[in-house]
Amino acid sequence: MAQDYRELATTLRGRIDAGEFRQTGKLPTEDQLIEEYQTTRYRVRNAIAVLAEAGDVFPVRGSGVFVREDREGDYLSIGTTRGISAEYPHRKVTSVVQELSLLQADSVLAKRMHCAEGDQVWRVVRLRQVDGNPLAYETAWYLKEFVPFINEQIAEGSLFGYARNDLGLNFGFVDKVLYAGKLEADAARVLGLNEGDPALYLEDDSFLTNGRLFNSSFIAYHYVNARFFTMTSMR
Structure with missing residues (x-):
């Protein structure tokens, strides 16, 4: 439903x-x-x-x-999680996979993923682009318990769409933390910026309707190409 x-x-x-x-x-x-x-x-x-x-x-x-009247330009919604493809419906959204690996969670990753040490976790690192322009450098982790298989072809598309439509996962809610910082060397290189340039960072944890976390992400957004929007009540 x-x-x-x-x-x-x-x-x-x-x-x-x-x-x-x-x-x-x-x-x-x-x-x-x-x-x-x-x-x-x-x-x-x-x-x-x-x-x-x-x-x-x-x-x-x-x-x-x-x-709502059209807002000029394209924005990423802070208040919802629809995926970049849904946020830019008339643009070409692509993902360039930088890394795809299956790890055993150490103590640090196990704490973040709310799992046991040794549990298997997919790590996916991608450059997200809109019309060929760099938008975000994303590192994401998926519990293999819920996402049993990922290959490069799947990672080049919408991973949330794959999880929802192909795996039948029922999404519940997402915790988001948004903050400003400076780009580290790897992210700067992929985004075509300089190390130490400003960046907007997003950390999010995605939960299923049963309250289990299945995905965590750490995203560095291009400070020129990414813009954000939210609508709040005045009550």
């Missing part, structure tokens, strides 16, 4: 991006969407909640769900 409402949210976002609702300025009513997609009110409401959390729409009580 979780996958169903996220799929509907993706479909609606595609229609928003195509300008389908520009004339009315808002989405069809819940009843109209239920009829159109032959689905449940639960699925429609949860899909709209996903769009609202990402800042794509905003509900007005008694008036409907309004579409």
